[in-house]
Amino acid sequence: MNLFEKTIATVSPVTGLKRAAARQRLNIINSGNAAVLRVENSFSTRDREAQEMNGSDFYKNVKQRRGEERLMREVEEIKTEQSRPDG
Numbered sequence: 001m002n003l004f005e006k007t008i009a010t011v012s013p014v015t016g017l018k019r020a021a022a023r024q025r026l027n028i029i030n031s032g033n034a035a036v037l038r039v040e041n042s043f044s045t046r047d048r049e050a051q052e053m054n055g056s057d058f059y060k061n062v063k064q065r066r067g068e069e070r071l072m073r074e075v076e077e078i079k080t081e082q083s084r085p086d087g
Contacts, residue, residue, distance in 0.1 A: 032053075045058075
């Protein structure tokens with residue numbers, strides 16, 4: 001039995017799945033970083049990257065994000081008011 005065969009024989013299906021999931025997470029991170037570099041260096045646009053990454057529309061994403069950020073600011077204001085000694 002050579003080293004390759006020994007390696008395959010000792011890797012359990014669960015370990016293999018864990019390794020595959022870790023590689024997939026790294027691929028997502030690498031893809032995201034690559035998209036940022038392409039946009040920053042004018043090789044691509046945000047709209048094109050959104051379409052290629054998950055089929056979404058950049059302009060709809062921005063509109064959604066703007067609403068989410070507005071809501072989060074409201075939540076932070078409420079938390080700040082509640083944490084005041086007189087509030």
